[in-house]
Amino acid sequence: MFDFDKIPHINEVSACHGAYDENNIAEKSLVSFAERQQESKKVLPSIEEAIKRVGLKDGMTISFHHHFRNGDYVVNMVMDVIAKMGFKHLTLAASSLTDCHWPLIDHIKNGVIDHIETSGLRGKLGDAVSHGLMDFPVIFRSHGGRAAAIETGELHIDVAFLGAPSCDPYGNANGYNRDSEEGSCCGSLGYAKLDALYADKCIIITDHLVSFPNTPFGIPESQVDYVVKVDNIGDPNGIMSGATRYTKNPKELLIAKYATEAIVASGYFKNNFSMQMGSGGASLAVARYLREKMIEQDIKCRFALGGITGQIVQMHEEGLVRKILDVQSFDLIAANSVKNNRFHQQIDASYYASYVNKGAAVNQLDFVILSALEVDTDFNVNVMTGSDGVIRGAVGGHPDTAAGASMTVVVCPLLRGRIPTICTKVNTICTPGKTVDVVVTDQGMAVNPARPELKERFIAAGLPVTTIEKLRDRAERIVGTPEPIKYTDKIVGVLMYRDNSVIDVIRQVAD
């Protein structure tokens, strides 16, 4: 026996709720584990009910992830419900948006959405925005910049609506389904993880409600408020292809060959190196050629980062790549590897690329292979606007990895049809030239003058090194000089660099 009030300093102890009282203890549940799950108070019958419960209000910020890519049903499904419920003036802060999100155009016209933050826009929506659809310019952030904005609280998410291929009744959500082979699968939930962690309210929308515990999970139950089961969260074919195919395009193969030889000659190709590769044709071919060099020279990769493809998984399973850090899985092989390979780790967007995260994985990269729509003679890269000035791309992790990697290699054809890739001034700066070291085209490569040692090594290796100006001149000689794109004065998009400073703007195209 004790007298609670006589315990020394007990009033100064926090998280102490008085003396134990048997009457305060809830009755034990005596039903079975299986029955208990049916009673989870987190599972709601509809998206509408979940929206009511989280207390969505006009003017709030809602978020979505883009792991379902062009197969996503979640954004349109949720926005339709929100519009029907009569909400207005929302900010939609998605990790990215793509072609399939064109129905947002009506929600913007009807005042449901006032403002968009995203990594990219494509298709009809990108076109409409470029033609002046919105008064408030779209804010484009890199994956790392968005992560930083969320972490610091500068981008505050009121409600996150996160699609997940599997979830249990308490909210443990995952990008794949261990309980059945059916349905959708996206692998890593890297971009969703951060939204779940920082949003005030988090709703998981799933098409596979599985038994507790849905381990290992991408998003833990502690971050989830409600779970809604729907018939379909996406079209599996649009979410990802079975395996990313090897390119047969001779131009891309030639670019990949040069890029691989540049990597080998660069001084960074040593045992336990680190790398990131994109999913473009040339990037994938680099992975294939690099694999041969690694076997030949008995060199292993310590970790591969990024959007992960089947090529990287194959190298991992062969023991060539020791660890994989995966913020986004690009194909089904990669997605299944997240599920099956112990050292294929899903990481969140902050771990991947945030500038406020000192340990961000991009800062540990020896080299990265990136693509480009345009590169200018200052090595600035555009991955956002097409040759007609219309928005049709995404910043992604481009500026983050370029800034983090010791050697940033941009691979692109000199020409695409009649459009020159190397030009005097890019339409839109996404990644500053200061962070780009090498540009490899099918007709030669250029090295940033800030990296003379790389240039020397490439020349010594017999690579076709020229200058960026000569590449531009060569392109112009073949295709002629394009007439400049006509814009109005209206700013329709703002490009944030990864530190969330404005690096460029996108103007409305004139018709």
Place this chain on the structure above:
Amino acid sequence: MEIKKTGVAGTMESSDIIVRIEPKETEGVELKLESAVMQQFGRQIEKVIRETLGELGVTRAYVDAVDKGALDCTVAARTLAAAYRAAESTDYVWNGGRVK
């Protein structure tokens, strides 16, 4: 050169142009151009087509061209071929010095 019937040359493949030339009774070349790179190269493509026809002495024709990003040399070659076919002419002089 007199345009007698419809002449077509080219394809709808990327980096090609398809040019269709038809007879026209009145003076002048009426050109309809669609291009994947209209904004950047539309005027240049039109110039090449008109110059090529001008050099052949074609002054009456309807021209319908759909461009998929062809280079100037391709635009000129397809226009030439379409014009010769439309004029039912086979006396084309290979490498006749037209190439700029």
